[in-house]
Amino acid sequence: MEEDLLYAEQIIKRWDLDSPFYTKLDYLFTGDRREAPQFVKSVNNLQSAMHFFVSESASSEKIVHAQKLMQVAMKRLEKEFYKILSANRDVLDSESVSNISSVSDDQNASEDEIGGEGISVSETVMADLKLIADCMIRPGYGKECAKIYKILRRSVVDETLYNLGVEKYSFNQINKLDWSVIEPKIKTWLRAEKIAVKSLFYGERVLCDYVFSSSEKIRESCFTEICKERAIALFEFPELVAKSKKTMDRMFRTLDLYSTISDLWPEIETIFSFESTAVVRTQAVTSLVKLGDAVRAMLTDFEASMQKETLKTPVRGGGIHPLTRYVMNYLVFLSDYRDILSDILADWPLQVQSPLPESYFPNTSSEETSISDRFAWLVLVLLCKLDSVADLYKDVAQSYLFLVNNTNYVVLKVSDTNLKIVIGEDWAEKHEQKLKQYVANYERMAWSKVISSLPVDPTVETLSVEAARDCFRRFNLEFNEAYKRQSTFFISDSKIRDVIKMSVARKILPGYRTLYEKYRGVLRDVDSVVRYAPEDLGNYLSDLFHGTGGPGSNNTSSYSSSPSSSVSRNC
Structure with a gap:
C-alpha cells in the first residue's frame, strides 16, 4: 500500500495544477493520452491505500498525506472533466449521443480507430467522461x-x-x-x-x-x-x-x-x-x-352553430349551398384526425333528444362508435338544414334539384375521403339511393307534363290530323314552359348532369321523334305547329343545367307548401 501511495504521488504531482512544473496547455485526455489511464489507476490505488491505512490504524501523517494527494487528483480531474465537456459540445450534441447504442470503455483506442470504422469521437468522449466521473464518485467527489x-x-x-x-x-x-x-x-x-x-x-x-x-x-x-x-x-x-x-x-x-x-x-x-x-x-x-376539452368544446360550438343557423335565402339555380361546402369540407379535414378524435371522444357519448334514424347509424366497430355517431349526427343536422332551404323554392322541381346537388356533394365527400372510414360504406350506399330518389322526383316534377303531352305509344296509336295538331301544340306549350324554368337551374356535378339529361332525353325524344316522323307530312300548317325537330330538342336538352337562364323570380321567393307540393325528405 505504501508503494501504491508512492506511485500515486509520483503520477498525481506531475499533473498538479499548483505545481510550478505544470504546463497549462497540457491535458491528460487530449493529445498523447498515454498517462490518462495511469493517472486514473493511481487515483483508484490511492483510494484503496487510504482505506487500508484507516483500517490498520496507520499514522495520521500517512492518511493526511494521502488525503492531500486525493484533493490534488480531484482538482485535476475536475479540470479535465470541464475541458472535455466544454471542448466537445459539437460531438456531444443530442442527436449524436442519442444515435449511439453502446459506448466503449476502451481508453486505449488508437487515433486511427477514433472517428473511423472503430470507435467514434462521441463514444471516446463519453467513455472519458464516464471514467472521470467513476473515479471522482468513488472517493466522494461526485457533487x-x-x-x-x-x-x-x-x-x-x-x-x-x-x-x-x-x-x-x-x-x-x-x-x-x-x-x-x-x-x-x-x-x-x-x-x-x-x-x-x-x-x-x-x-x-x-x-x-x-x-x-x-x-x-x-x-x-x-x-x-x-x-x-x-x-x-x-x-x-x-x-x-x-x-x-x-x-x-x-x-x-x-x-x-x-x-x-x-x-x-x-x-x-x-x-x-x-x-x-x-x-x-x-x-x-x-x-x-x-x-381534448378544447376540441370537445369546439365540436359542441360547431354543432350548435349549425343548428342555430337560419337559412332564409335559396341558392341561385338550386346549386350547392355554402353551408354544405363549409360543413362537409370541415368534416373531411376532421376525418383525417379520426384516430385522435376517437381517443378524445371515447368518454364523451353523443347526447341527442331522439335516437339517430337507422339510415344514419353507421355499422362500425364498438371502438369507433362514438366518433362515427357524432359525425353521422353532424351530417344529419346539415341535411335537415338543407331540407329547410329546399322548402324556400317556389318551384318544387327546383327544390328537388337543390337536394340532388347538395346530397350528391355530401355523398361524394363521404365516399371519396376518410369520412367513408368514419361513417361507413353503408351510409354512403343508403344515401346514394336517396339521391336517386331525389333525381326521380325532380324528373317527375319538372318533365311529367311534357312527357304526358305525347301519346303513350305513337307507334301503335293512330291520331287524327286535328288530334295530332293538338298534340304538337300541347307539347310545344309544355316544353317551352319547362325549358324556360329549367334553363335557370344548375347542376354542379357533370356526371349527375349528364345522367339527368340522358334520362330526360330517353323519356321525351323517342316518342316525339315517332310523332314527328309520322305526322309532320300530313299537317298543312306544319311550320306553325311543328316547332321543333328531334335534333333541336336534343340540342335544347344538352344546354340545360348550366344556370345560363339567369336567376329569375322563381328561385328567390319563399316556397308556399301545400299537400300537393310538399317534399318529403330527411327530417
Whole structure:
C-alpha cells in the first residue's frame, strides 16, 4: 500500500495544477493520452491505500498525506472533466449521443480507430467522461463532478431550445394574441417538440445515464436539474393554447398539438421516468386533457352553430349551398384526425333528444362508435338544414334539384375521403339511393307534363290530323314552359348532369321523334305547329343545367307548401 501511495504521488504531482512544473496547455485526455489511464489507476490505488491505512490504524501523517494527494487528483480531474465537456459540445450534441447504442470503455483506442470504422469521437468522449466521473464518485467527489456537468449541459439544452424557437409564455400573453400570431408559434412548437423529445431530452438522458452510471442518485439529480424546468415550459405551451379562446378556426392546430403529445407520450414517459421528473409527465398529461376539452368544446360550438343557423335565402339555380361546402369540407379535414378524435371522444357519448334514424347509424366497430355517431349526427343536422332551404323554392322541381346537388356533394365527400372510414360504406350506399330518389322526383316534377303531352305509344296509336295538331301544340306549350324554368337551374356535378339529361332525353325524344316522323307530312300548317325537330330538342336538352337562364323570380321567393307540393325528405 505504501508503494501504491508512492506511485500515486509520483503520477498525481506531475499533473498538479499548483505545481510550478505544470504546463497549462497540457491535458491528460487530449493529445498523447498515454498517462490518462495511469493517472486514473493511481487515483483508484490511492483510494484503496487510504482505506487500508484507516483500517490498520496507520499514522495520521500517512492518511493526511494521502488525503492531500486525493484533493490534488480531484482538482485535476475536475479540470479535465470541464475541458472535455466544454471542448466537445459539437460531438456531444443530442442527436449524436442519442444515435449511439453502446459506448466503449476502451481508453486505449488508437487515433486511427477514433472517428473511423472503430470507435467514434462521441463514444471516446463519453467513455472519458464516464471514467472521470467513476473515479471522482468513488472517493466522494461526485457533487463536484455533477456541478460542472449540470452547468455545461444546461447551457447546451438552453441553446438548443432557443435555436428551435422555444419561448416561455404566460396564459395572459397567449390569450391576448391574435390567432394569426399564435398559429406560427404553434407550427414552431410542433417542430421543436419532436426534436426536443426524440433528440434533445432523449440524448441528455442517454448521456447522463452513461456518464453517471455508478450513481443513480447523481444520475437523476443531473438530468432533473438540466431538463425538468425546460421540459415543463415546453409541455405547458399546448395547455395555454387550449385554455385560450376557442374558435372553430383553431380546431386543427389544437388537434395537431394533441396528436404530437399523444404520439410522443411513450418517449416522454421513458425519458422522464425519474420520480423527480414526475411533474414533467403530469404537465404533458394536463396538456392532453386540456386540449381534448378544447376540441370537445369546439365540436359542441360547431354543432350548435349549425343548428342555430337560419337559412332564409335559396341558392341561385338550386346549386350547392355554402353551408354544405363549409360543413362537409370541415368534416373531411376532421376525418383525417379520426384516430385522435376517437381517443378524445371515447368518454364523451353523443347526447341527442331522439335516437339517430337507422339510415344514419353507421355499422362500425364498438371502438369507433362514438366518433362515427357524432359525425353521422353532424351530417344529419346539415341535411335537415338543407331540407329547410329546399322548402324556400317556389318551384318544387327546383327544390328537388337543390337536394340532388347538395346530397350528391355530401355523398361524394363521404365516399371519396376518410369520412367513408368514419361513417361507413353503408351510409354512403343508403344515401346514394336517396339521391336517386331525389333525381326521380325532380324528373317527375319538372318533365311529367311534357312527357304526358305525347301519346303513350305513337307507334301503335293512330291520331287524327286535328288530334295530332293538338298534340304538337300541347307539347310545344309544355316544353317551352319547362325549358324556360329549367334553363335557370344548375347542376354542379357533370356526371349527375349528364345522367339527368340522358334520362330526360330517353323519356321525351323517342316518342316525339315517332310523332314527328309520322305526322309532320300530313299537317298543312306544319311550320306553325311543328316547332321543333328531334335534333333541336336534343340540342335544347344538352344546354340545360348550366344556370345560363339567369336567376329569375322563381328561385328567390319563399316556397308556399301545400299537400300537393310538399317534399318529403330527411327530417
